[in-house]
Amino acid sequence: MLNHPPQHHDVLIAAERIRAHAHRTPITTCSALDKRLGASLFFKCENLQKVGAFKFRGACNAVFSLSDALCERGVIAHSSGNHAQALALAAKTRGIPAYIVMPSNAPEVKKAAVAEYGAQITFCEPTLQAREATQERIIAATGAVEIHPYDNYEVIAGQATAALELLEECPELDVVIAPVGGGGLLAGTAISAHAHNALIQVFGAEPRNADDAYRSLRAGQIIPSDNPRTVADGLLTSVGTRNFPILQEHLAGIVLASESSMIEYMKFFWERAKMVIEPSAATALAAIAENQELFVGKKIGVILSGGNADLNRLPWL
């Protein structure tokens, strides 16, 4: 496992490592959205990645970076979201056990998806304390290796492969933007973008209701969100300690999106691009719309983080 922030070289190793397991996702465009936003947008479709989200890249790279001896006892994470599925599938692909700690109130569909990949699920109270205590107990009993969803350099290197592929196919971008929760995707995106061209502006997109990365960058230190509420359920976590310095080094800024705008652009994208994206992915579209003066006339690469939306509970209905 990397013990330093990933360099471009490490991202190339990650790309090689996950090539046989992860999808090289397509890049798409949407002329109706270009017209509306006055820019040229290129969408890296991680909603079409395995498990429906970019998370598989990082989990896969982390799991396959472990030595045989280190990983034979399995890997572990506490997560109720896309990382749980991603780690479960990565472990299954490598043929090692995965232990997933999930809050007992996690949606049934997510429990089922993780179980389908053969992970051993342990349920606990829905508090961070309970999740961490449960995880520690299982690590003590099994010797499993923790794979943190974002505060992990191999995970960051894996997430960086999405922007790497995007820039291979669209080398002339002026701007690259990705949503930011814990900052794994955004940190990786920034590393790949600036290895390609130091002049590319890298922006993070964040819900106004969960704007810890925005406030942390302004303050020069991590200021976690306190129980934020946003429709973008993938962006509730606060930025991680390994992620924050990378964001400080690379970002042109964080642009914010309101809840109503995120829902509006999520629906617009479904309607016009005919693609299912999750609210976290729509955050980038809404943040561009709400900060249009920064983006007008530019060629913008957008990492669509995922497509795991709950079709029984659509936010515009």
Next chain:
Amino acid sequence: MLNHPPQHHDVLIAAERIRAHAHRTPITTCSALDKRLGASLFFKCENLQKVGAFKFRGACNAVFSLSDALCERGVIAHSSGNHAQALALAAKTRGIPAYIVMPSNAPEVKKAAVAEYGAQITFCEPTLQAREATQERIIAATGAVEIHPYDNYEVIAGQATAALELLEECPELDVVIAPVGGGGLLAGTAISAHAHNALIQVFGAEPRNADDAYRSLRAGQIIPSDNPRTVADGLLTSVGTRNFPILQEHLAGIVLASESSMIEYMKFFWERAKMVIEPSAATALAAIAENQELFVGKKIGVILSGGNADLNRLPWL
């Protein structure tokens, strides 16, 4: 305009004619659906076509097949669905007037879409009689040329270009399947499939609740549906007189789908393939599932007819 059923040669002319105007849509796969259905499915994504449906191919070919002299007074159709938008955009692209007769109770979103393409809309009572009378009145006043949504050989040749492209990229298909309403798409699909390989089995997929093509083929004559009700709003029309003999000549059969199965597979495709398809497109998936013995182990090309679903009224909610 063609005055005989299109041959492969006519389809190649249509493909050349619409090349600069229509999208060459991608072909996608969905391993979760392959696993569930026990077959290998290749989806021709006409949900990503202009106006969100295959209809643009036929309308575009018909409009551009007209002589300058014939079309300068414009084109006309009565339609509340995808053909209205398709014809409006095709006419706009050629720079001629489009007259669209719509029932007064058509959804606002459809009225707005047709108006956005610059068509002149005339509203009438929501009966076939009123629609036809209104259309005749406008033709008498303007000299506009009627472009029927399916009972038109140039339209059929245009719709045939979707399967032409599919088979160029997936030449080894055992089966090709498309939904059938008026039969423009299915007739065109059959012509292209058998020009490629006479051994390909061509199936139509039809809602059990609007099974006029199924019954007509059994009877050897057209038996229209009487006010059918199905979630697949694109498949309410009965098979056309120019379409029926082509279906008789080419089809291996019509396979039927229940309403609940269409809704189930529509949702499954959104969830797993992350693509928005309309109920008419899901008809093919549901019909394969309900007639699995015909399809198991085969390589199947599926024409996904479109993606114009009403996101405010999802059939599973």
